Amino acid sequence: MTPRAGMLIAAGALVAGTVTVLPATTAGAGEPTPRPLPPLAWTGCATQAYPKLQCATLKVPLNHDDPAGRSITLALTRVPHTAKTFQGPLLVNPGGPGGSGRTMAGYVAASLPPKVAAEYDVIGFDPRGVGRSEPALDCLPGHFAPVRPDSVPSDADGERTAVERAQTFAAACGEKYADVLPYIDTVSTARDLDAIRHALGAPKVNYLGYSYGTYLGAVYARLYPDRVRRMALDSVVNPHGVWYEDNIAQDYAFDTRHKDFMAWVARQDAVYKLGTDPAAVEAAWYRMRDALRAAPAGGKVGPGELEDTFLPGGYYNGYWPRLATAFSSYVNHGDAAPLTEAYERYGEADASADNGYSVYTSVQCRDAAWPRDWSVWRKDSWDVHAKAPFSTWNNAWYNAPCAFWPVPSLTPPDVTNDQLPPVLILQATDDAATPYEGGVALHRLVRGSSLVVEEGGGNHGVTLGGNDCLDDHLATYLATGKVPRGKDGAEADAVCEALPEPVPDPIAPAAEKATGKTTEKTTEKAAEKAAEKSGKRVGALRAETTGVTLHGLLGHVR
Numbered sequence: 001m002t003p004r005a006g007m008l009i010a011a012g013a014l015v016a017g018t019v020t021v022l023p024a025t026t027a028g029a030g031e032p033t034p035r036p037l038p039p040l041a042w043t044g045c046a047t048q049a050y051p052k053l054q055c056a057t058l059k060v061p062l063n064h065d066d067p068a069g070r071s072i073t074l075a076l077t078r079v080p081h082t083a084k085t086f087q088g089p090l091l092v093n094p095g096g097p098g099g100s101g102r103t104m105a106g107y108v109a110a111s112l113p114p115k116v117a118a119e120y121d122v123i124g125f126d127p128r129g130v131g132r133s134e135p136a137l138d139c140l141p142g143h144f145a146p147v148r149p150d151s152v153p154s155d156a157d158g159e160r161t162a163v164e165r166a167q168t169f170a171a172a173c174g175e176k177y178a179d180v181l182p183y184i185d186t187v188s189t190a191r192d193l194d195a196i197r198h199a200l201g202a203p204k205v206n207y208l209g210y211s212y213g214t215y216l217g218a219v220y221a222r223l224y225p226d227r228v229r230r231m232a233l234d235s236v237v238n239p240h241g242v243w244y245e246d247n248i249a250q251d252y253a254f255d256t257r258h259k260d261f262m263a264w265v266a267r268q269d270a271v272y273k274l275g276t277d278p279a280a281v282e283a284a285w286y287r288m289r290d291a292l293r294a295a296p297a298g299g300k301v302g303p304g305e306l307e308d309t310f311l312p313g314g315y316y317n318g319y320w321p322r323l324a325t326a327f328s329s330y331v332n333h334g335d336a337a338p339l340t341e342a343y344e345r346y347g348e349a350d351a352s353a354d355n356g357y358s359v360y361t362s363v364q365c366r367d368a369a370w371p372r373d374w375s376v377w378r379k380d381s382w383d384v385h386a387k388a389p390f391s392t393w394n395n396a397w398y399n400a401p402c403a404f405w406p407v408p409s410l411t412p413p414d415v416t417n418d419q420l421p422p423v424l425i426l427q428a429t430d431d432a433a434t435p436y437e438g439g440v441a442l443h444r445l446v447r448g449s450s451l452v453v454e455e456g457g458g459n460h461g462v463t464l465g466g467n468d469c470l471d472d473h474l475a476t477y478l479a480t481g482k483v484p485r486g487k488d489g490a491e492a493d494a495v496c497e498a499l500p501e502p503v504p505d506p507i508a509p510a511a512e513k514a515t516g517k518t519t520e521k522t523t524e525k526a527a528e529k530a531a532e533k534s535g536k537r538v539g540a541l542r543a544e545t546t547g548v549t550l551h552g553l554l555g556h557v558r
Contacts, residue, residue, distance in 0.1 A: 040199050042078055050106025054078045058199050060128075062183050064191040072180075074192060075132035076125045077102045079109035083118035088229060089200050090120040090478070091193060093127075095211025095235075095461075097186070097363035098356035100131035108208060111464040116479050120206065125196060127189050129359040135180060137358035139173035144349035144357070147302040150293055151394040152385070163374060166400035173362065174406030181407045184362035190220040197227060204229035206478070210461045211235050211434060214425075215242070218415040218442060225419035230481055232424040232474055235431055235460050238438030239445065242412045243364045243399075244371065248384060249435050251395055255388030257314040257432040257458055258282075264317075264501060265324050271504040272328040284331050286389075297330065298340030300348075307394040308347030309339070314391075314432040315460040319346065321505040357398075365405035368412045374403055418447040422483045425449050426470060428457030428498070440491060450483035450493040457498035469496035 045055035056078070059071040081087075092108045093101050105124030109117045126133040143165075153159035173181060193216070197205045206229050209217040214233035221228050238246055262285065263278040274281045289303050296302040301309065309326075313319045322345075326338040349357075371377055377396060385392040423446050427439030436453075443451040452473050454462050463474045473494060477483055484494035 060195045073134040077105040079122045090206040093213035098359035139358040146300040148304040151304045170401040170404040185366040206230040236439040251392040253432040255390040258390040297336035309343040365402035369409045370402040423449040428454040430458035433460040453492040
């Protein structure tokens with residue numbers, strides 16, 4: 001739910017070296033014969049964080065039903081296996097739609113237990129339209145440039161202005177990419193996954209998908225059940241609500257999660273001085289929002305930008321201390337600098353966010369039907385806003401181009417499946433981006449699947465982020481294919497406790513406050529101390545100080 005959809009590509013120098021993999025040549029029954037594929041040429045593209053990373057490109061049909069027609073290019077990455085035992089390729093996807101997955105190969109390979117990672121070729125990729133893949137969509141650069149109109153319409157003129165913005169964006173996409181938009185959708189991307197499998201010469205794939213990546217995986221499994229070896233799905237899209245109803249469910253869930261944050265701030269009153277009553281703290285947040293309408297912080301943070309800044313806190317409570325500091329500084333001291341800095345860190349859109357949003361709208365607007373009558377959106381948004389005001393209208397405008405999309409919608413595939421090996425599903429009970437009901441729904445639709453629940457967890461993307469219980473289930477599954485099995489009649493097959501809530505940022509010494517600087521050493525020591533208190537691995541928390549976290553890598557379902 002942030003314009004910063006997608007992965008952060010780590011910078012680094014290219015390393016020489018090329019490896020070649022011969023492609024498979026057989027076609028699946030009942031589908032067009034794939035065009036002959038040249039060998040994948042893997043060239044070193046190591047970064048400081050991921051020294052074993054390799055890159056390649058793959059041409060696939062724009063229209064898979066016309067394999068001899070126009071082709072597009074997918075950008076791939078790989079961390080190759082090093083063990084004698086080789087379990088095949090592990091394709092990874094961070095979600096979105098619109099999230100770049102190139103760096104995620106390095107992250108997953110580095111985060112799994114070394115023995116498990118060594119048995120896989122971990123494969124990342126930029127889906128069609130995204131990042132380094134070609135063509136990369138950018139319908140209207142600067143669409144999220146500040147300061148945008150207040151997301152909550154104050155009158156008919158304000159609403160009309162916002163509707164016109166959505167219409168302009170949809171029209172721009174249609175004008176720039178008329179020949180491409182009919183093929184930017186989940187089913188086409190799932191068929192790209194199979195083209196990657198084919199190019200790798202693998203009879204079956206292993207798959208790890210987060211967020212929207214869970215839906216992509218479920219669609220792939222429906223299309224190609226005999227080509228799935230193992231599949232782990234973390235933070236699951238509800239397939240029954242694709243996509244309009246799922247977004248409404250998010251509005252309620254993000255409002256609840258925002259209230260959780262406000263309650264945490266109230267419990268930390270000794271640090272943030274915003275009061276001990278969660279309702280009063282929340283009221284102060286909305287007063288801050290009102291003030292920013294009249295005078296945007298730093299000339300760039302108005303009400304909509306404030307929502308963009310605090311939405312990531314709904315994905316990951318590790319952001320709460322920094323957000324609370326910005327909130328407190330503005331309310332208690334009239335200091336807008338921390339709020340502006342938080343916006344620049346969490347909410348501000350750049351070129352990659354413009355690309356991610358262009359693909360997000362292209363996929364979701366094409367995938368499934370949306371109301372074409374704006375009065376339906378207006379009524380639903382006001383009804384939901386009355387109960388869940390935090391981000392309902394912000395989310396409505398984010399998706400509003402779908403009311404005017406220039407390409408007709410498809411019918412979502414039924415992802416019911418009884419032909420798969422055991423699938424591992426992992427889900428937090430209080431996840432706002434993909435609410436808990438989605439994990440339960442897919443568990444019921446996929447026969448033989450196993451549901452692992454993080455009880456009381458509110459973060460989005462729960463594995464490889466510091467919860468040893470969840471990580472152990474994932475590692476065991478990837479190593480052996482075994483999944484936990486609960487008692488008959490139990491909804492969950494296994495339950496893990498959530499990590500403790502974050503601790504507040506330490507108060508900087510007076511000298512540092514005066515200069516506005518805190519040393520990196522002080523920040524790292526504070527991170528280590530917080531890790532000791534919370535039980536989170538020090539390495540994972542230290543990564544947060546460098547920006548290399550799973551939550552910074554995930555592409556977010558809006």
